[in-house]
Structures are given as C-alpha cells and as structure tokens.
Amino acid sequence: MALSIRSDEKNNINISDDIIKKMSGSISINGSGNSVSIAGSNSNSRLEIQIDGNSNEIEIDENFSSNGLFLYLRNNSKIKIGNMCGFNSSVRIMCHEDSSVSIGDGCLFANDIDVITSDMHSIIDISTGKRINFSKNINIEKRVWVGARTTILKGVHVGEGSIVGTGSIVTRDVPAFSIAAGNPAKIIKEGVTWDFRLL
Numbered sequence: 001m002a003l004s005i006r007s008d009e010k011n012n013i014n015i016s017d018d019i020i021k022k023m024s025g026s027i028s029i030n031g032s033g034n035s036v037s038i039a040g041s042n043s044n045s046r047l048e049i050q051i052d053g054n055s056n057e058i059e060i061d062e063n064f065s066s067n068g069l070f071l072y073l074r075n076n077s078k079i080k081i082g083n084m085c086g087f088n089s090s091v092r093i094m095c096h097e098d099s100s101v102s103i104g105d106g107c108l109f110a111n112d113i114d115v116i117t118s119d120m121h122s123i124i125d126i127s128t129g130k131r132i133n134f135s136k137n138i139n140i141e142k143r144v145w146v147g148a149r150t151t152i153l154k155g156v157h158v159g160e161g162s163i164v165g166t167g168s169i170v171t172r173d174v175p176a177f178s179i180a181a182g183n184p185a186k187i188i189k190e191g192v193t194w195d196f197r198l199l
Helices: 017-022
Strands: 003-006 012-015 024-030 035-038 046-052 057-060 069-073 078-081 091-095 100-103 113-116 138-140 178-182 185-190
Touching: 003 012, 003 017, 035 046, 069 078, 078 091, 091 100
Parallel strands: 003 024, 012 035, 024 046, 035 057, 046 069, 057 078, 069 091, 078 100, 091 113, 100 138
Antiparallel strands: 178 185
C-alpha cells in the first residue's frame, strides 16, 4: 500500500515518504504550477487527486482521515482541508474552474457527498449571448458534520459547529450552530452543535 504520484518537475509535491507509504490511492497531475501538500495522515487513508490544468493548490492539514475522498481541480483553483477532518467513502470535492473550497478543522463527512463549486456547463442568456452561471467559492467552517448523500453547491457558506442532515441539497448559507436538512436544505433547528462521542 502506498500513494502513487504521477507528475513532473513543473509541479510542487510536498508529502513526506512516511505519509506516502501509509496512504493508498493516487495523485495525477496534468499541467504546471500546481501544488499539493499533505501535512499528516492516519494509517490506511485513501485519497484520489486529479488535476487537469495549471496553478491549482491543494493543502491538507494534519490528522487527515479518509476511506475514499476524491479531489478534482482544473485551473486556478484551491482546496484547503483543516486539521482532524474525516471523510467516509465516496466523498467528492470538485473545482472545475476558478474557485476554492475551504474546510475548517474537525469536520466530519459521511458517505456519498458532493461539494461542487461549478455547474460544470455554461448557461447562456439568449438575448445577450453571455454566460450567466459562473463558479463560486464554498466555505465550510470548523466542526461541521455533513450527513450521507448530501450535495453542497456553489457559493454556500456553512457555519461553525453546524449539522447538515442526510440527503440534503444545500443551496444557501447555513448559520453556525444549526441543523439544515431537506431539498433544498432549510434551517430546522438553531442553538445546537454535535460531538464525536456517544454521550
């Protein structure tokens, strides 16, 4: 088991040999001026990274844990993952064009989750011939718990200590210390937070 890396000297890979040996998955970079940094990982963490473009940045802090996280960036994008974040299987974070995803410390992601900063296709105003659906950044503050089969869409800000319920489609901001759930997600309770422990 080891993390396989396919890149060239035009990119900066900052991952220690120890981390490479205890992780599995792959990093594939097609482009230049890209940077990937992983400060620390729990044993047996699995990660897939695909970069197709230039001037992208991935930064993963210490105590990273994943059963199957996929990161995709195309051009001029950034993904930052804080300390002690955990990801179960089939979590995808995707920046198909200029945009960023920021995830704070201590966040927990269940399985089958998509975090997407772009619609991945253009929507054109017929009268002007101009595109109207540009990418937008996503910011997830520290200690957020995201339930299974959830999608977080472009431009969303999820506040500290909040909970996103299973099967939600998040299209609007979620205040700190609240529960959001549904399609589209709505605030169903405020003044709450969560704990890793079963108290």
